[in-house]
Amino acid sequence: xxxxxxxxxxxxxxxxxxxxxxxxxxxxxxxxxxxxxxxxxxxxxxxxxxxxxxxxxxxxxxxxxxxxxxxxxxxxxxxxxxxxxxxxxxxxxxxxxxxxxxxxxxxxx
Amino acid sequence: xxxxxxxxxxxxxxxxxxxxxxxxxxxxxxxxxxxxxxxxxxxxxxxxxxxxxxxxxxxxxxxxxxxxxxxxxxxxxxxxxxxxxxxxxxxxxxxxxxxxxxxxxxxxxxxxxxxxxxxxxxxxxxxxx
Numbered sequence: 001x002x003x004x005x006x007x008x009x010x011x012x013x014x015x016x017x018x019x020x021x022x023x024x025x026x027x028x029x030x031x032x033x034x035x036x037x038x039x040x041x042x043x044x045x046x047x048x049x050x051x052x053x054x055x056x057x058x059x060x061x062x063x064x065x066x067x068x069x070x071x072x073x074x075x076x077x078x079x080x081x082x083x084x085x086x087x088x089x090x091x092x093x094x095x096x097x098x099x100x101x102x103x104x105x106x107x108x109x
Numbered sequence: 110x111x112x113x114x115x116x117x118x119x120x121x122x123x124x125x126x127x128x129x130x131x132x133x134x135x136x137x138x139x140x141x142x143x144x145x146x147x148x149x150x151x152x153x154x155x156x157x158x159x160x161x162x163x164x165x166x167x168x169x170x171x172x173x174x175x176x177x178x179x180x181x182x183x184x185x186x187x188x189x190x191x192x193x194x195x196x197x198x199x200x201x202x203x204x205x206x207x208x209x210x211x212x213x214x215x216x217x218x219x220x221x222x223x224x225x226x227x228x229x230x231x232x233x234x235x236x237x238x
Contacts (some may be wrong), residue, residue: 001172032212034224036156043205044156046226055226079185087156092216096169098146098158098222 002026002090006101011107019075021104023088028068032092035064035073039084083108111136113206113229121236127193131229139164139184144209144222146235147180147191149202161209161222164188198238203231
């Protein structure tokens with residue numbers, strides 16, 4: 001099983017500041033990584049797939065980078081609606097065994 | 110706009126079988142471009158993939174749940190379903206269904222499911238007597 005580790009568990013950021021979230025895979029997943037945003041009481045929403053491609057309708061302030069085992073989600077200027085929990089997910093196994101990271105909560109500083 | 114909606118009992122007794130259905134609207138479940146998946150989230154915890162199905166009926170399951178999980182598809186109703194047997198309190202969670210794209214490069218002999226988009230709103234299933 002590929003274990004996904006996200007850090008930090010909680011990130012305190014002021015509105016307008018930059019947020020950098022990390023996701024590490026226990027073995028290489030190439031660029032087969034997605035990021036999701038989840039707000040309280042809501043289903044997760046796809047932000048990024050292929051490590052760096054924004055999903056439809058996702059604002060440009062969200063960007064993803066990395067490959068292999070180290071990935072980053074950057075929110076360039078945090079808006080009030082961006083305070084949420086963010087998950088990474090890899091999809092690089094054969095046979096498929098899709099795994100998620102434990103999440104990073106972005107809270108208001 | 111594609112929408113997914115989970116339905117099923119919100120309370121299941123220990124040792125019984127949890128059964129949920131996901132109804133897809135605004136698109137066809139028979140599209141050859143997509144897989145359809147189930148994910149769960151225990152209260153206050155993270156996300157766990159349960160399994161995925163292709164419209165043809167081909168399935169992939171999380172090995173940790175494989176012995177208890179069955180996912181099926183009904184193309185005539187544009188639905189897919191989840192059955193989880195011998196449930197315990199540890200199976201209490203919000204259960205989500207979602208559409209998945211498919212990847213080819215690393216998949217032996219065909220395609221395999223990748224990311225989840227969009228998701229249903231989720232349904233809480235509590236296992237309790």
